[in-house]
Amino acid sequence: MLELTGVDVTVSGLKILDGVSMKVPAGSITGLIGPNGAGKTTAFNVVSGFVRANSGTVTFKGKSINHVKTHQLAKLGISRTLQAVGLFPTLTVLENVMLGATSRNKAGILSESLALPWVDKEQRVIRQKSVEILRRFTLDSVMDAMPGELPYPTQKKVALARALVSEPDLLLLDEPAGGVGAEEIRELSALLQQLTPECTVLLVEHHMELVMEVCDLIWVLDAGKIIASGTPAQIRSNQDVLTAYLGEAEVS
Amino acid sequence: MRSRLSSHAFICIGAWLVLMLVNNAIEPLMSYYLALVAMYATAMFGMVILVGLSGQVSLGNGAIMAVGAYVFALSYQHWNAVISMVLAGMAGVVFGLLLGIVGARLRGPYLAGLTLAFAVGIPAIANRFPSILGGEDGLKVPAPNTSIAEVIQAPTYDESSLDQFLTDPSSAGVAPDPTSTVQTFDTSPLDPGSFALEHWQASVAIAVACIVGFVALNLVRGRQGLAWRAVRDDPVAASVVGISPATTKVTAFVVSSLFAALAGGVFAQILSFVGPGAFGLKLSLALLVGVVLGGRTSLVGALIGAVIVVWLPELVGSLGNGWNDQVSNNVPNLVYGLLVVAVVVFAPSGITGLVTQLRSFRQR
Amino acid sequence: MNQFLDFSLGGIANGAVIALMALALVLVWRSSRVVNFAQVGQAMFTTFISLWIYEVSGSWLLALLIAICAGAILGLVVHLLVMKPVRRADASGAIIATFGVLIALQAAAGMIWGGDPKAFVPPVANSGLEFAGRIWPVSWYDLLIFAVTSVLVLALSYVFTRTSFGLAMRASALNPEVARISGVRVSRMLILGWAMAGSVGAIAGVLIAPSATLSPNSFDLLLVFAFTAAVIGGLDSLVGAVAFGVGTGLVLSLVTGYSDASNAPIVSLVLLVVILLMKPDGFFSQSKSRVV
Known part of the structure; x- marks a missing residue:
């Protein structure tokens, strides 16, 4: 590999x-x-x-x-985690994980700027996938929390979820x-x-x-x-x- | 779940309808202020994206507005307003790309300094090509419909509201006249509420602001908004999740420059004139002050900022009747400067941030 | 060739002032990793004070001394009241705050002294000296500028390289944590950095005022030029700031001489863009970008 x-x-x-x-x-x-x-x-x-x-x-x-x-x-x-966790402090846990899933996104900035229906659909799929993986990691209760509010081991789990959500x-x-x-x-x-x-x-x-x-x-x-x-x-x-x-x- | 397209379109079309109704109901003077607010809001939406979300403090957007305004004025000599606005927007994209390619590599203070030089340097170019760009005198932007213009005797606008902002009255493009032509409007033969030039200008400004607002909403509340914030928070982590920090930063420049150039095109129409004096460093600083006070990371904050930037000088003007000009001309700037410092120190997310905090405080 | 010589000589005095202002920017940068965009605002303000003293007392030297003291106090005030409370994590906030200070200072100056440009009469003749049968583009006043600048630069470099105080200052700039452990009072060094920068900027303001006019906005261009010089020098380096300050003055003088004064900001912009494209951190910079 x-x-x-x-x-x-x-x-x-x-x-x-x-x-x-x-x-x-x-x-x-x-x-x-x-x-x-x-x-x-x-x-x-x-x-x-x-x-x-x-x-x-x-x-x-x-x-x-x-x-x-x-x-x-x-x-x-290829996906990786960082030693220093590297979660985005001003994004919620769900948003953090969603970003991990967007790397294979197809929507360009033009279709984004018009919020075309298929961009929305793509976004919904990503959201769903992110929620699913958070559920699998039993993190769904802290979905809307900010990373800084969570204990360190939980942050690490979120980072792992973010790395895995892109499969x-x-x-x-x-x-x-x-x-x-x-x-x-x-x-x-x-x-x-x-x-x-x-x-x-x-x-x-x-x-x-x-x-x-x-x-x-x-x-x-x-x-x-x-x-x-x-x-x-x-x-x-x-x-x-x-x-x-x-x-x-x-x-x- | 309703689609973002429909909910954002609903917000923007709703805002457009309400503002147009308001515009038709108010006097020309108020309409003029409404146009200014819409124009500032258009540019400040871009500042929210560039300074707030992507974390790049730039003073270049005033200069980009100048680019948009000049392109509009030049193009308007040959083509209609719509084509001219499109060209202005395209020029904004090109300049944003150039500025972004240089600027996105730079760390905070370097970028601020570069864009500062940009803000000072670009308007100076107008003086280099007086035959095309009109030098200090600038270019005239004729009123859209000569028949309307003749009825109301095509007022030549001073830049009073801009002038009071970050002011050095002597350096303005057009000498401000304290007995402002705007005031004489109140006594104009036209009934308040009839469709004066101001009303037309305001409707243009409102339409542009609503369209730009729609695009801004889509971007900010979509993947792109997340990407901008991610790169601002932690570029290394952003690249790990597959976001290119460089491209994302340049994109912020391009989008905000597009908005700024469109705002510049609108500004050209509001002033009926484009000159280097109107687009100096003070305009760039005005944009920065507005978004910082309103709330750096919020589009609503940009709206609030636009209102503050237009309204505060008027408020001070009406309060400060007893003061001499030297004092009252400078009060708004003093207030802005002190407010900016206070906001940065005590409430970094501005007025919208304070409101959110207050609300969550009450809920507890 | 004669023309070239004239333009070059004429640029050195301006260059010296740009160098001083760049030096002020570097002093602040070294102490607190902030580019103080309000520096010219502070200098403008103290120059107004100095002009007032000069008009009242008639003594230029006293006016300069007052400006130096006022500059130090103002630098201190800006540091303690504004920059220190700004959250460290908020990098954009620090930059924005300096612009807030700039706007407020310009407005305050406008309130007190008005927006009309004021003349600052130089203490010695500011017209070209006659020597060896021709008039040179250098005046007694320019020579005074050289003298003051040279003394200041020499004194500063002595302090920074030869005294224990300078060592402490350098240490706290390069690595505040380590400096703190070694017993350096970092917060005191910060205060001193801002105060020194304020004084140096104030001197630059008093020196440049006679060549231009004095108004709340009249130093805006100086900020752009000084920033250009400081960045080319790497923001960290005193020598770089001085060398490239004088260099920037020379280039601008040549450009203005051969073409037109209004080209100066454009040239400065081009210079800055080219340098930043080649070296995003400027020359002589010691700071490294972050690694994982």
């Missing part, structure tokens, strides 16, 4: 990613882990077009997306378990397993239990280089990984 080949990223003389090659097989939940500062988020940003690779290629469904702009990815079927083929999750409680993590784990194999998931996460539980395949990044890859069991017993993590986080 997604493939990085020999990706280098250098920022002001510092090599953040050094020849990173990794694959995310279709229908899998793939994890990307590594100690702080290993370059995980940068790898994510390369995929989502925020950071350009100095060399190497990123392909999605066999096509290069090196030069695709961030906002065009949604149309291709992406590939979902990039940036630390979905960060700052949320055990209960929500269990929910998250169940949800991720429900999503596949229709949707492929790439996960950057510090919470090892979750990663080990849901991932089919794990890539380990350290100091900008891939040092290991394999199933959770293989990673757990890998000596390099243990060394890289020593003093960083307890490997369960």
Whole structure:
């Protein structure tokens, strides 16, 4: 589904990613882990077009997306969440989610400006879809709330709903378990397993239990280089990984 | 659920009908103010989109109004008013696109400064091409129907209301006359309520404002409105959900410039004249003041802003009978300036925001 | 060639004043990340005060000193009463508020001193000097402008680069959080930044007034030119503001000389557009845009 080949990223003389090659097989939940500062988020940003690779290629469904702009990815079927939640503070929860669904919209500004009937219909469909997904996430009671009024874990759920409402083929999750409680993590784990194999998931996460539980395949990044890859069991017993993590986080 | 098309059309046609009835019932002087309010509202709808929703503080819209007004005046020498308005709107789109392409890349203060230079620079161009654009003297916009115009002796409007706004009386295009021709209208042989030039001008202004209002409503309450607010709130998150921040910002410029240019075309007809003096920095500032006071993110706020900008100078004028001109001419601006500061500090969403807060407070 | 030389020389004095006003904009930007569009309004107001003192006392130096003090006080007032209470999250609000202050100051000046342009008689002759058999486009007054500007720029750069106070000021501008932890009183630095900017702007106002006339709106163009210069210099850089201020003055003088004065705002606009297209953050800018 997604493939990085020999990706280098250098920022002001510092090599953040050094020849990173990794694959995310279709229908899998793939994890990307590594100690702080290993370059995980940068790898994510390369995929989502925020950071350009100095060399190497990123392909999605066999096509290069090196030069695709961030906002065009949604149309291709790639959706992501942000580490800092990134909900729009002045839009209601429903509006936030609706925006996630508009990426495949066809209405142009001219037909929008005249509120032509089919634009309305499209809008209604989007609204319906958004309400449905909010219901599925048991968020329908806070539909009209502002994101700032909600507790942090709920905000994260809204962000996840927003990323999923466009029915992406590939979902990039940036630390979905960060700052949320055990209960929500269990929910998250169940949800991720429900999503596949229709949707492929790439996960950057510090919470090892979750990663080990849901991932089919794990890539380990350290100091900008891939040092290991394999199933959770293989990673757990890998000596390099243990060394890289020593003093960083307890490997369960 | 009723479709947006029908509900928005209902609002706008309703507003149009009511305003036209009002227009026919009032004296020419009031009609003149009504025309100004409608004209300002047209431009301020665009300011709500650009400054309020997309979060780009621009002082360029006064200059875009000048573009619209000049294109209208030039075109009106050859073609009729409808074609001229269309051309004015197209010119607005082109200028909005150009300004947007440069401006959308810029962060707040840079954009404000660029558009400030734009507001000062564009009217100066009129002086560069005196043979086409008439230089300081400007261009005349003849009254639509000569027979009407002759009956009421084609008044030459001073820009009194504009002049009192952000004023430097000496720099205005037309010397203001305190005994304003507008007042002499009250004693004109025509019965109040008959169809004077003002009534015609107001009906043009109202029609344009209603059409623009319809488009603005559709955009603001549709996907586009969400996109503008999203990009203002968080461009990074917006791009993640598939909205191009750059395109969305440029779109805001284009739409608001279209509205501004149409307002400029209307302004040309209200003034019966187009000159660089009428479109200086003070006009741009007037638009900004209006939307900030009314409520930056609300179309209703734009309407309120338009009323304030036209009515406050008159109110002050009528209150300040005992003051000398030097004081009374400047009171409106002092009030505007202080109000703007107060609103930004204490009630960032303006009068409409205050009303909403009050209402939700009562409900509790 | 002679003409070119004349136009260039004639532009330097104006350029020096533009540089000072740009410097004022930069001082405020560095301290609080706001472009103070009211800066010329403040300068206009203090210049009126200064003119009044000058007419009453007859001493230009006293008038300048009063302007400096009034500028500092006005800068302080604007900062404490207006800019400080504006919510940090409301970036548009801060910009709009400065325009509110500008409108109010211009109206207040109009109320007190009237809208008619007033002449500010220069303390020394403002006509071209005769030297080496020809008349140069430089007057004693222009030389006075150079002198005041140079002293001011040198003093400021000394303060900023050589004193601990300047270091604290720079630190609080670059990273207020870190500066606060290191014991710098950031809020005091903000106040000082606004006060200094007010004084520098006031000096610029007093210096430029004799070359133009003084009315509530007469500094509007100066704002555009100074902003252009400050932006080209990157808004952060004192050196940039001064260099490009003088540069802008030169370019404008050449344009006005070879064509027409009314072209100046158009040229300034073109200059600004070109620079901003190439470098949306101006030259010399140290600030980076946000990354995810």
